[in-house]
Amino acid sequence: MLNIAQTLLRWCRDARPFALATVVDVRGSTPLPLGTAMAVDADGNAVGSVSGGCVEGAVYDLCRQALREGGAPHRAWFGFSDDDAFAVGLTCGGELVVLVQTVGAAARPHLAAALDEAVQGLPVAVAQVVDGPAGLLGATLGVLGDGRVVSGTLDDGSADAMVADEALALLRAGRTARVALGGSGPDCPGPLSVLVHVQASRPRMLVFGAVDFAAALSRAGAFLGYRVTVCDARPVFATAERFPYADEVVTSWPHRYLERTEVDSRTAVCVLTHDAKFDVPLLRLALDLPVGYVGAMGSRRTHDERLRLLREEGVGEEQLARLRSPIGLDLGARTPEETAVSITAEIIAHVGGGSGLPLSRGTGPIHRTAPRRRFSPVS
Template identity: 45%
Template structure:
């Protein structure tokens, strides 16, 4: 339910009642995790998904039925693995789900939805037997799980993506990364470049010297820092500050020649070898990217690959030309 918080709050604000089907447990193979939700509004709008398509019709029927008061809150959707294989379905398995109804009057629930939309920590409890939603939470409880007949939905505060440099590549990166749930900040000291109009998908645009900003802002172990400026006066202080944090990922854009010089300047600035080894430079996966949009995809792909421990080729771990092929026509 928290994964579709923005869409739910939008329709609730418009005055609609909503039937929501939320995954409480996964049995066998399924593409979506516990907590994934699909909703149907009282005027027929469909929001979200709980599978790769195998049980969406069942979920739609259940959401509509609970909205009409014609369904029990707990249900099992999908086929057994053997039946699914015989039917030619791609995943198999089945889902235990909870069907609930939300209304515009559910103020406390909507407060948690708005918190999730704003990137703050959010939590809801769904009772399997009753299909009710409550907001009784433990502040340090961040694990989504089914326990004693209650599905505890937990979403921690959104991780940050701090983009250094207000350039075409930074705007494209903000656009590519926003669907992943990052709270996106663009920082640049140049007023003509550091504008919200140039970065419509950033949550905030900060006019400040990047090194000073990074040294003075909170950076956590789930946060990401991408330095895209291509100017040493910005790059070196920013990267020195970034590598002093425990950010999950620190990357910098530039050619291999730029990378060699940049690393030497960082060593001269006092960055120790262990910290310097964390730097992803040149930034991105080796996708042959050329345009800002393509490069943004390669950067986001590397961020995901790092988080998932993927072995996809990082440009920082390969040799040879970065731009080996032409851009797509």
């Protein structure tokens, strides 16, 4: 849904009727991820995509039908058919379920409040009921990063509170996911399946060492959507002119900057200085923080010496096991630009659970689906 937030916001503000088709379940290899949406307005204008082209025509027709006939939201399944693979099916071999619903006058103002946050680039989560009681199917609820509920069409107090709590948790994790909620207790709504669409602040990439490799890595990190900081203790090298793709360039001792800056589980720490006086205090701190990735540049000899010094500083083996060193995947990289690709490839593989092997050497689906988190019933 948030992939087309700007158009949806305009349609909501214009009080324009539209139908929304959202990918609410994926299995196997599918072109686009969970939560991707397509919308069609009353004039037949379409925006967005649910499959990268495979089933767009069929989904467009379902949206037009929903606008003509009204009725309750409904789900449509699309998969691969050996007999008619290029008709209405996914030629990649996966399966997806699309929820088709009309967005009426009652829902538009509430949805617009959340979409407005998304368009401004602010953190927001939009929870959408994709399975459950007919009266709640397709209902939405929006949550800001500070926990305020900015929209809600569930019209069920206990469901609102439960969905808002889980939407906030996923917003803080920066992850779009489908979750199962509800239970059989007297104060609980019936079981619900809710897809939480998340737009979070950009993840951070902290690059330590104002070297040529850092210039290339900051550019690659910005391309991938990271908020990039380059930090070096030497003011003659740590300049904005040398790192035009970085969001900020900081002159500070690396470990002192890391002590005072904000990090989370999505933060990537890349240490490119390969100088022990910078590396050791920085890595000792980084390996003790809840960051998502810690990598350090250097030869294998440098790596071995670095490990020895870190052990002398009291860093345990469990912490050392988190260190990606020498940094990057073995791509045969030589230039700073090639090395940046090597490093970012390792970060992508680490975040996405990839093996780093050529796809031609593997089997099974090429697109991974994040495991669903199932919450205990609340009573």
